[in-house]
Amino acid sequence: MKTPRREFLLTSAAALAAKAAPPEQEVHAAMIGIGKRGSTLIQQVLAQPNVKIAAVCDIDPQARDNAQSVARRDNPRSFTDYRQVLEMKELQAVVVATPCDLHAPIAAAALDAGKHIYCEKPVGITPEQVDMVLKAARKSSAFLQIGQQLRYVPGLRKVIDDIRGGIIGQPFVIRAQRDSTPVRPDAEVGRPSWYKDVKRSGDLIVENAVHNLDVCNWVANSKPTSAYGHGKKYFPTPEPAGTWMMDGFCVEYIYDNDMHLDYSQLYMHPRILKDLPQGQWYFVFGQKGTVDLTKGILYGLNETQPRELIPASERGEKEDAMTQFFTDIREKKQPFADVKVAATAALTAIMGREAIYRRRMVTWKELGVEV
Numbered sequence: 001m002k003t004p005r006r007e008f009l010l011t012s013a014a015a016l017a018a019k020a021a022p023p024e025q026e027v028h029a030a031m032i033g034i035g036k037r038g039s040t041l042i043q044q045v046l047a048q049p050n051v052k053i054a055a056v057c058d059i060d061p062q063a064r065d066n067a068q069s070v071a072r073r074d075n076p077r078s079f080t081d082y083r084q085v086l087e088m089k090e091l092q093a094v095v096v097a098t099p100c101d102l103h104a105p106i107a108a109a110a111l112d113a114g115k116h117i118y119c120e121k122p123v124g125i126t127p128e129q130v131d132m133v134l135k136a137a138r139k140s141s142a143f144l145q146i147g148q149q150l151r152y153v154p155g156l157r158k159v160i161d162d163i164r165g166g167i168i169g170q171p172f173v174i175r176a177q178r179d180s181t182p183v184r185p186d187a188e189v190g191r192p193s194w195y196k197d198v199k200r201s202g203d204l205i206v207e208n209a210v211h212n213l214d215v216c217n218w219v220a221n222s223k224p225t226s227a228y229g230h231g232k233k234y235f236p237t238p239e240p241a242g243t244w245m246m247d248g249f250c251v252e253y254i255y256d257n258d259m260h261l262d263y264s265q266l267y268m269h270p271r272i273l274k275d276l277p278q279g280q281w282y283f284v285f286g287q288k289g290t291v292d293l294t295k296g297i298l299y300g301l302n303e304t305q306p307r308e309l310i311p312a313s314e315r316g317e318k319e320d321a322m323t324q325f326f327t328d329i330r331e332k333k334q335p336f337a338d339v340k341v342a343a344t345a346a347l348t349a350i351m352g353r354e355a356i357y358r359r360r361m362v363t364w365k366e367l368g369v370e371v
């Protein structure tokens with residue numbers, strides 16, 4: 001007799017580990033990479049009801065000691081090698097916040113071991129890395145949620161739903177920006193060495209802009225087919241892109257559905273320049289008007305006044321991506337920011353980076369990855 005698929009899945013130890021726990025049952029989780037970001041995430045995990053931090057893992061003994069002390073309530077085991085963590089049978093979930101170049105190998109190994117994974121962005125910094133995680137996810141009984149937490153901001157979700165619902169008719173163009181003043185040299189000193197090394201971080205567009213590009217993909221409800229752009233490390237003296245992390249770039253993307261996106265990120269925005277706002281913003285231009293996504297304001301082409309799209313009571317509501325991660329484990333649901341969202345965002349950023357480096361248009365096809 002043929003084994004029913006569900007029964008078959010449950011026979012492997014990996015699948016057993018990934019089996020969703022009923023609400024009353026404790027979920028055992030491990031933290032891998034507990035530096036700056038991991039120290040925030042460990043607090044978020046500790047705040048979850050019925051979740052135990054069973055292990056902490058970092059190559060830095062100081063980071064391990066700090067994490068063990070922060071999570072002393074749960075008395076976690078301490079590891080330097082993530083592969084040993086993934087051998088823990090009782091473990092159902094891992095939270096990964098290592099340098100970017102390690103996300104894909106750790107994520108793929110976690111998925112192979114049947115552990116649900118909350119993985120910091122980007123899911124990979126090369127097309128090959130992204131492909132590796134996608135392949136592991138297809139075979140795994142566990143899921144990956146990507147740390148693109150903007151997907152869990154309630155206001156943003158509402159406004160994007162409004163756009164999908166036709167509030168500006170057909171959306172045509174997205175203009176998005178993430179500007180800041182030049183990074184002070186003393187602020188650079190505190191950065192970890194992997195961050196500045198584009199071979200480890202993926203460069204600014206992949207390490208950082210991946211959040212913003214993901215929001216644009218979400219709005220477009222599509223994936224880009226090509227990118228063209230330019231960028232450099234401008235400060236303190238201009239250097240070509242490709243060695244040290246850029247501090248300024250602009251990319252133009254054309255989407256599958258023929259929308260286009262102008263994205264720029266410049267760390268040279270004078271504080272006194274107010275006519276062009278600093279920080280992160282997105283404007284979506286369509287048939288019937290334009291939406292300021294960040295503020296949730298609609299500017300109708302035929303209206304005389306802008307209109308607020310987010311009720312006052314919901315403005316400024318924070319994301320809670322970590323709570324949703326453990327809820328989805330328990331409820332056996334796929335995450336909203338799943339592996340496809342992760343892969344599409346990473347590939348969008350990688351395509352933009354390659355266009356900048358190669359000084360020519362780069363197409364999605366050239367990346368050679370099936371999402």
Ligand SMILES: NC(=O)c1ccc[n+]([C@@H]2O[C@H](COP(=O)([O-])OP(=O)(O)OC[C@H]3O[C@@H](n4cnc5c(N)ncnc54)[C@H](O)[C@@H]3O)[C@@H](O)[C@H]2O)c1
Binds near residue numbers: 035098149
């Ligand atoms: N989602 C967000 O808003 C957000 C914000 C900041 C950073 N991040 C991402 O989080 C990740 C970590 O950034 P960070 O600022 O915390 O960096 P960090 O350098 O402070 O921390 C990385 C930690 O990983 C450890 N590590 C290195 N190799 C390891 C290995 N093989 N096994 C286990 N641990 C290892 C390091 O010792 C360090 O403690 C990056 O990918 C970054 O892009 C995301």
